[in-house]
Each structure stands twice: as structure tokens, then as C-alpha cells.
Amino acid sequence: MEFVRSIAEERIAEAIRRGELDNLPGAGQPLPPDELRNVPEDLRVGFKLLRNAGMMPEEMQLRKDMITLGDLLPVCRDEKERTKLQRELSAKRFRYQSLMSDRGWHASEAFTDYESQIRRKLTERDDS
Template identity: 45%
Template sequence: MDAVTAMAENKIKEAIENGELDNIKGKGRPLHLEDLSRIPEELRAGYILLKNSGVLPKEINLKNEIKKLEDLLDYCYDDKEYRKIKFKLNEKILHYNILMDKKGKTAAHLEYENKILGKLQKG
């Protein structure tokens, strides 16, 4: 353990002993960990800071919503509910594509960019 980590651990232990962490929001409940696998490791801290500040670009919020809807579809077995989710997903994708088109990024450009990012993350 390096000196900085040891110092941080000591400060946390002190705070626990002094009761400074007793009233933390969410204490005793499991942490909700966000899937950050699609974000390059070196950008994750910045992403979390922006997200917690509520200043993520609209396209990132849309991409997150699209991913959640795609995940819901994977586990939806009710035809009526499936159609509702699929409709919402298509709306979000259309909105995202319009937004990106306004920024000068076509669907083909975005697909190519995603493939490159995927290869970078694997490598």
C-alpha cells in the first residue's frame, strides 16, 4: 500500500471512529454501481463528475437511456410491454440520430466511431 492510500485509509478510520460518517445518505443500503464499461477508463472520473453535476451532454443522456431500454427489451416477455418499450426505444434512437445529424455526425460516422471505440476498449 502506498503512502497516499495509507493516509486515506487512516482518515476514513478516524472519521468512522468519530461518528462523522453516521448520517451519510444511503447508509446501510447497497451501492448502485453504474456500468461504466462503455466509457474509456481514463475518462470515467470526469464522466462521473459531469453526471453528478447534471451537466452531461444531451447525446450521452440519450445513449444511456437507449442502453437501458435495450436491456429492458432483453428481459421483456410480455408482447404488449415489449411493443411499448420498443416504441420508446425507437423514439430515443430517432431523437439521438436527429441530434447527431445537427452536429454533423451521420449514422455511418457514429457506427464507425463506435467500432473504433470498441476496439480501443478491448485492446
Template identity: 40%
Template sequence: MLFLEALVERSIKEAIEQGQFDNLPGAGRPLLLDDDSLVPENLRMSYRIMKMSGYLPEELQLRQDALNLQTLIIHATNTEERNGYHAELTLVKTKLVHAGFTIDFLDKSDYADAVKERLLKRNCK
């Protein structure tokens, strides 16, 4: 990791000397950094690189998929569509559990309450 850090530092120093950082938006103000305190220190650089390139670790991607599916379930227009999303959500939940991750975030979220409320309203009609 020292090679990568040295390369980055050298590139930053050259950019500063060439004035490439002059007049940037937010100059002189503190940076708004993500809280990565739960990421082991030796993995932080690689996680930042993955995040900047648009990649999410498997657990985070599955969590995002689960939340998106809950939203789709809420807005489904018919039973067949809703059942399809439920099947996909069950598969995502199974993948999370099989990989050793928790799915508690689904039960404790506002999404879960909204899904239940919406489904109850539809079933009463």
C-alpha cells in the same frame, strides 16, 4: 475561464498548506484520468464539472437510454412490455438522428445481438 482556474489553484494551494491532502488514498500514485482527447480543449473543464455533478450531455444521455432500453427489451417478460420498450427505443433513436447524432452504436453492440437472439427464441416458442 482564467478566473475559475485561478480560484481552483488558490483553493488547492491553501488545502496543501493546511495538510488536507496528507494521507489520501492513492497518494504518490498516478491519477487515473478519463480520456478527454476528443473534447475540445476549451470545453474540457466544463465537461469535467458536468460529469462530476452527475450531468450527461444530451447525446450521451440518449445513448445511455437507448442501451438501457435494449437491455429492458431483452429481459421483457411479455409482448406488451417488449412493444412498449421498442416504442420508447424508437423515440430515442429518432431524437438522436434528429439532433444529428449516429445510432450505429446500437447495431454494432452486443446488445443488438442479444436482443435479436432473445426475440428469435421467443418467437419460435
């Protein structure tokens, strides 16, 4: 691996000497914030692979589904459909809580301190 690294560094140095890296778009600007800055470092590669493959962790999909169902409920006029959506939302919430419990969130001191804020953040609409 050291051999590959040295070749890469040599080619970068050559490109700098030739001026190929001068005046690139965004030069002198700060780097954009890392989307995964709050993900533990040892999990970032896995998250990037999943994201690039169009997949998302189950808890993120559940969160997305809960938000969608929460948006549908207030505008649903059919009582039968409303009951179905309510059941589906309850099932998603139960699965989410079960998943988080299995991962030890409920035993975490930080979770107990911030539980209400975490729940609110995970179930509110994310417009970003």
C-alpha cells in the same frame, strides 16, 4: 490573477521546504488517465461542471436510455409492454440520430468512415 498565482506558488514552495508534501499517497505513481481526454479542450470545463452537478449531455443520457431499453426488451414477456419499450427505443434512437445530425456528425468525413463502429460503440453496454 498573477498576484493570486504567485501567492499559491509561494505557499506550495513553503510546504515542499517543510516536507509537508513528502510521502503522499500515490507519490511516484502515474496520474490516472483523464476521463475527458477525448473531449475537445474548450469543452472540458463545461463537461466537468455538468458531471459535478450530476447532469450529463443529452446524447449521453440518450445512450444510457437506449442501453437500458435494449437490455429490457429481451426479458420482457408482456407483448403490450414489449411494444411500448420498442416504441420508446425507436424514439430515443431517432432523437439521438437527429441530435447527431444537427451537430454535423453526418457531414464529417471521420463519421462516414467509422459510422458503423461509432453506432456499435454508442449502443453497446458500457460496464466501466
